[in-house]
Amino acid sequence: MSAKAVNGDILQAIGGIPSETKDTVVEAIGVDKYFGAHQVLKDVSLTVKRGEVVVIVGPSGSGKTTFIRCINHLEKIQKGRILVNGHLIGYRERNGRLYEDAERNIARQRREIGMVFQRFNLFPHLTALGNIVEAPIQVRGIARAEAVETGKALLARVGLADKANSYPAQLSGGQQQRVAIARALAMRPSLMLFDEATSALDPEMIGEVLEVMKELAREGMTMIAVTHEMGFAREVADRVVMMDEGRIIEDTDPTRFFTAPASDRSKAFLARILR
Amino acid sequence: MNFDWASFWHYLFQPTSVYLHGLWLTLSLSVVSQSLGTLIGVAAALGTQSRFRAVRALVGFYTWLFRGTPLLVQIVFVYTALAAGGIFRFEDIDLGFVVIPGNIQAAIVALSLNEGAYMTEIIRAGILAVDHGQTEAAKSLGMTYFKLMRRIVLPQAIRIIVPPLGNEFNAMLKNTTLVSVIGVPELLLATQMITSATFRVFELYTVVALYYLTLTTLWGFVQAWLERRYGEPSRSVAQNPGLVAGLRKLLTRGEPVR
Numbered sequence A: 001m002s003a004k005a006v007n008g009d010i011l012q013a014i015g016g017i018p019s020e021t022k023d024t025v026v027e028a029i030g031v032d033k034y035f036g037a038h039q040v041l042k043d044v045s046l047t048v049k050r051g052e053v054v055v056i057v058g059p060s061g062s063g064k065t066t067f068i069r070c071i072n073h074l075e076k077i078q079k080g081r082i083l084v085n086g087h088l089i090g091y092r093e094r095n096g097r098l099y100e101d102a103e104r105n106i107a108r109q110r111r112e113i114g115m116v117f118q119r120f121n122l123f124p125h126l127t128a129l130g131n132i133v134e135a136p137i138q139v140r141g142i143a144r145a146e147a148v149e150t151g152k153a154l155l156a157r158v159g160l161a162d163k164a165n166s167y168p169a170q171l172s173g174g175q176q177q178r179v180a181i182a183r184a185l186a187m188r189p190s191l192m193l194f195d196e197a198t199s200a201l202d203p204e205m206i207g208e209v210l211e212v213m214k215e216l217a218r219e220g221m222t223m224i225a226v227t228h229e230m231g232f233a234r235e236v237a238d239r240v241v242m243m244d245e246g247r248i249i250e251d252t253d254p255t256r257f258f259t260a261p262a263s264d265r266s267k268a269f270l271a272r273i274l275r
Numbered sequence B: 001m002n003f004d005w006a007s008f009w010h011y012l013f014q015p016t017s018v019y020l021h022g023l024w025l026t027l028s029l030s031v032v033s034q035s036l037g038t039l040i041g042v043a044a045a046l047g048t049q050s051r052f053r054a055v056r057a058l059v060g061f062y063t064w065l066f067r068g069t070p071l072l073v074q075i076v077f078v079y080t081a082l083a084a085g086g087i088f089r090f091e092d093i094d095l096g097f098v099v100i101p102g103n104i105q106a107a108i109v110a111l112s113l114n115e116g117a118y119m120t121e122i123i124r125a126g127i128l129a130v131d132h133g134q135t136e137a138a139k140s141l142g143m144t145y146f147k148l149m150r151r152i153v154l155p156q157a158i159r160i161i162v163p164p165l166g167n168e169f170n171a172m173l174k175n176t177t178l179v180s181v182i183g184v185p186e187l188l189l190a191t192q193m194i195t196s197a198t199f200r201v202f203e204l205y206t207v208v209a210l211y212y213l214t215l216t217t218l219w220g221f222v223q224a225w226l227e228r229r230y231g232e233p234s235r236s237v238a239q240n241p242g243l244v245a246g247l248r249k250l251l252t253r254g255e256p257v258r
Ligand SMILES: Nc1ncnc2c1ncn2[C@@H]1O[C@H](COP(=O)(O)OP(=O)(O)OP(=O)(O)O)[C@@H](O)[C@H]1O
Pocket: A035, A040, A058, A059, A060, A061, A062, A063, A064, A065, A066, A067
């Protein structure tokens, strides 16, 4: 690694944690999700408080990705409800029934939720800095100069000050993922979602991305992270949520999860993943 | 062989004003119709992705209709048949400094609509070639559909769109000859008009063929340059930052971030 992945207080670059009055950031209640006839989420309920770091684990196909994609309404749900910062996401309630919300309302809610993808999904036609300032300028309407200043500060905090003018294809996987995290943070989200943010990385690059994620966790960012990195869960998670076949089968603190998992499935999963 | 070299050289290098006007019409009709056709193509391509069935059906009907009938028929239909049927008559429009004759308007309408039907497929293919993860990332940042199309998807689709777009313009340059049937004095009709006065048929048609060859050849150079700059799939965007600056100028009003 050429440069340090984290240089000081990351959230300082965006003026600290966005102030929100609500104490509960995410509240999922009895969520059912189907792909066609195939039920992928079964009565999933989860509450995440401000500043909490929740790690979601579980075997492949258990619905982890689907669940966090429901939290910013990249997926529709068929039953239950999800509230982010106290507001229903993706739906509007009328006479006790839920109707899908207008596109612009959904887009507005998504501004408050940062998402980091397994495959980075950086915009290849924009520079690292261009990726970061795009949404603040285009969506939030922030002046270019101000967005650029914040963007450069964010890049510096994730150890990429010298890569502002590089295009994604010129960056390593680890560098791209750090840019992707900075891009999400630039919108000043009150919640960050990570879907296996390190799974597509070469082993030697996993550390630099985890370092950034851990720093964010320590700085008090509310986070939901799907990950197989048990070190991350041990070090910074407040809770570990275990999913299996579309259900949450365990929701406990990391120490308990690693030392005395409640269910046999969790034990089997841990045995497999820790080898 | 009856070929008068003197007239040939004369018409080749000292074209009359009628001929030059024809050249101007050929070029301007091509550029205007290709531009409008491309805009129609963008709109219709987005329409193919609409969640409203009626919009998708309308676009499907449009491309089916215009790709399924000859351009020559469309041109005569738009100008002559609609007027004869008492449905719509293209009247000359006086813009003060210039009058746009009805038949030229009809020519632009027919050529643009026809071109739009082909551009729809080309642009649709370009949009579909952009990784879906791009759309999701843009959505997760709070972008609405039109914003993410304009800022994220279309600028990347350009790479796929530019090569076939170049071929379309090559075809357009030649297809403008068809509007001669509704009396638009572009290069072909200009040639016909001159031959009817001079009877130098062989010489003048050789000249007009050479003019078209020159136009398409020059366009070939422009196309090669465009493809190098925007379209070459083997070269990544990153190695070609000039592309990005150009794209952003083309599609947005923002200056590239440096
Ligand atoms: N777009 C889709 N269409 C149909 N089925 C899907 C779709 N996305 C996911 N699924 C199915 O939903 C189930 C849950 O998938 P999901 O991706 O949420 O699992 P996961 O826990 O994230 O697994 P992994 O650890 O492999 O990423 C799987 O059976 C999967 O095949």
